[in-house]
Amino acid sequence: MQILDPASSLSRLLRLVGLIAVVSSSASAELWHRPWVGALVVLSWLGWAGWLASPLQSALERISLSAMAIGGGLTVTQTAGSAISALAAVFIAISLVTEPLWFGPLLALGTTVLMGVSILLGGTGRALLGLMVGAVVIGLAGWSRRQGRAVAERNRLLVEQNRIIRAERDRAAALAERGRIARDIHDVLAHTLGGLVLQLDAADALLEAGEVDRAAERVKASHELAVSGLADARRVVGALRSERFDTAAELRRVIDEHRSAGGVLAERVDIAVNPANEQVAVALTRSVQEALTNARKHAPGQPVTLSLRDSAGQVEALISNPVAVHRLSLGGTGSGAGLLGMRERIEAAGGTLAARKEGDRWTVRILLPQK
Incomplete structure (x- = not known):
């Protein structure tokens, strides 16, 4: 019988809660009057769902985070759920020690550019600065999280090496x-x-x-x-x-x-x-x-x-x-x-x-x- 890891189970549960929150805050009838907006929002949902189900260090994880960044970034002015998806993608991509170091900053830069395009096209330029600052803060928080995880992993390896020694x-x-x-x-x-x-x-x-x-x-x-x-x-x-x-x-x-x-x-x-x-x-x-x-x-x-x-x-x-x-x-x-x-x-x-x-x-x- 396979024993489930409590930490992994809690992580999956939190991802599911986040998906429900994003869908519920984005499910507005106005979105479907413009098919391209609705398609991008659904793309961000699918990205979140893929991240929920993806194993660590897999191509599906990177694809899912990219879908969250693209769909959420281009519709950040349409729904609150899209903003959550875009910023969450930035935080997750930077904080994951299982991903290459270049992946997080590259995805954060791309998400920031897409949010800027969405804001400028939506005619709400005054919100651009706030979202840019928010993206920077979220990115720094993700980097801090990554460093904390890296230190914890090094400590675990040191403990294991000491045990072997x-x-x-x-x-x-x-x-x-x-x-x-x-x-x-x-x-x-x-x-x-x-x-x-x-x-x-x-x-x-x-x-x-x-x-x-x-x-x-x-x-x-x-x-x-x-x-x-x-x-x-x-x-x-x-x-x-x-x-x-x-x-x-x-x-x-x-x-x-x-x-x-x-x-x-x-x-x-x-x-x-x-x-x-x-x-x-x-x-x-x-x-x-x-x-x-x-x-x-x-x-x-x-x-x-x-x-x-x-x-x-x-x-x-x-x-x-x-x-x-x-x-x-x-x-x-x-x-x-x-x-x-x-x-x-x-x-x-x-x-x-x-x-x-x-x-x-x-x-x-x-x-x-x-x-």
């Missing part, structure tokens, strides 16, 4: 959040599962050697690592989002987990690491965690050094380990997106990351703003 901004924020969550999930899985593989491999080797107690310790450490990974996953999905991110405590936990997974780590912290920006704090912690996981994966048993210091107002984290001589089976696991995810996370937080081989060591250098 807000929707795109929300979509971009949602995509950025999804990317952040994906990076966090990757870090958690890489850290936890990589550590579990190392611990369980060690436990299996100890069991084969008959060292049951030490193997049990490795299994217990694996359980603690799994519990910690589960807690990290809950943080990622927002279960702990309302809590303040404690950078120092998180870094200490990451370091302890690395050591409990069998990693050897020498740490040096020259500053109190506690960035005010949570995004910076999370990026630093997760990147250090990923770097330590990669060190255990690609160079297990090799000593890793971690240093944190102030570098020109920035937090500098340096993680370094010797490069493994032989390629290990665990080093071939994973999607290879860890380093890419680290770089994306660091750059999103306003920092830089450089990872490369320096001599016989693999070095990851991270720079992040303190605030």
Whole structure:
């Protein structure tokens, strides 16, 4: 079922009322004694009726307004209805933003000329000035109306553009959040599962050697690592989002987990690491965690050094380990997106990351703003 626009319905009703008023004020028996006058009056009626029925931005609308101007302008001295039709045509043609800018002034000029001809032929020259002034006033009113409609349309377009911009901004924020969550999930899985593989491999080797107690310790450490990974996953999905991110405590936990997974780590912290920006704090912690996981994966048993210091107002984290001589089976696991995810996370937080081989060591250098 088609729903009618209330504003459009009211406009049609007002046009119908205007047509009735023009016809009733022009329907005089004296008009029909001069056929040409009657024909022009009827032309103005037909123009009004066509305007009543015409859709916007159509040829019928322009033809109808032209008929109102011609029929009403040439008989303006004969009936009041003709004057109404002529002046209404001027006002409507100028005020319509759906019509070209040239159409309104051209029709207004033509209507004014036709009214002048009608007045001069009718022998009532004193009324010429009054009608000319009236046409100018009506034209200015129509122009004001057109400008008001144009401003309203621009405002509507601005509101629509703002709505689209807000929707795109929300979509971009949602995509950025999804990317952040994906990076966090990757870090958690890489850290936890990589550590579990190392611990369980060690436990299996100890069991084969008959060292049951030490193997049990490795299994217990694996359980603690799994519990910690589960807690990290809950943080990622927002279960702990309302809590303040404690950078120092998180870094200490990451370091302890690395050591409990069998990693050897020498740490040096020259500053109190506690960035005010949570995004910076999370990026630093997760990147250090990923770097330590990669060190255990690609160079297990090799000593890793971690240093944190102030570098020109920035937090500098340096993680370094010797490069493994032989390629290990665990080093071939994973999607290879860890380093890419680290770089994306660091750059999103306003920092830089450089990872490369320096001599016989693999070095990851991270720079992040303190605030």
